[in-house]
Amino acid sequence: TRRSCNSPDYLILESDGSDAWRAEAALDTLREGGIGVLPTDTSYAFVALLSSNDGIKRILALKGIEMGKKPLSLLCADLSTVDRYAAAIDKPMFKLLRSCLPGPYAFILPARNAVPKLVHADGKRTKRREIGIRMPDDPVLAQLLSQLDEPLLCSTVPTSDDGLQLVCHSPADTGDAAWCGLVDFIVDAGERPVDGSTIYDLTEGQLTLVREGLGPLLA
Numbered sequence: 001t002r003r004s005c006n007s008p009d010y011l012i013l014e015s016d017g018s019d020a021w022r023a024e025a026a027l028d029t030l031r032e033g034g035i036g037v038l039p040t041d042t043s044y045a046f047v048a049l050l051s052s053n054d055g056i057k058r059i060l061a062l063k064g065i066e067m068g069k070k071p072l073s074l075l076c077a078d079l080s081t082v083d084r085y086a087a088a089i090d091k092p093m094f095k096l097l098r099s100c101l102p103g104p105y106a107f108i109l110p111a112r113n114a115v116p117k118l119v120h121a122d123g124k125r126t127k128r129r130e131i132g133i134r135m136p137d138d139p140v141l142a143q144l145l146s147q148l149d150e151p152l153l154c155s156t157v158p159t160s161d162d163g164l165q166l167v168c169h170s171p172a173d174t175g176d177a178a179w180c181g182l183v184d185f186i187v188d189a190g191e192r193p194v195d196g197s198t199i200y201d202l203t204e205g206q207l208t209l210v211r212e213g214l215g216p217l218l219a
Helices: 020-031 053-063 079-085 091-100 139-145 178-182
Strands: 009-012 036-039 044-049 073-075 105-110 129-134 152-156 185-188 198-201 208-211
Touching: 009 020, 020 036, 020 044, 020 139, 020 185, 036 139, 044 053, 053 152, 053 178, 079 091, 079 129
Parallel strands: 009 185, 036 185, 073 129, 105 198
Antiparallel strands: 036 044, 044 152, 073 152, 105 129, 198 208
């Protein structure tokens, strides 16, 4: 079996996204305020629609994250969506984003008012609202995002001691995957990296490395 004892809906897709149309039920669950697991280019991630307060609260509780203590990330379909939720993107910054997105990067930017208070964090040096922005280069996720009218909030799925993320595919793994019974669906598109994204802070108008992960470092 490939389902946990609590049996979230478990869908196996081709890694290239060729059958992503089969995930319509997962999209409907998100539209109804649910949460699930989707592949990205840097890991699997817990996701909820940005407009779903209940979904966001479930992810925060699941990950043990205190509201407002760290900027969470949005999965965006395109740069126009990025601009709708992140502020202070001038021409040089837009050129930078366009040159490396889609890709394995997360950028911390000032948040616009369209970002719910549940999601943004206050900056370390100021009380300015901040948000992480991602535009992953993943064929499955790209197709699913294109069918939604808003970004997805995301948070990385924990990695087991064996380096696995979708550990709920085996009943023997339920001890490592207590989260399996707390999500509504899982979309399994095969192996994805577990190294995480490279994170840059752009809130001061310059490129500041926060964490090195996948992808070449940016100049």
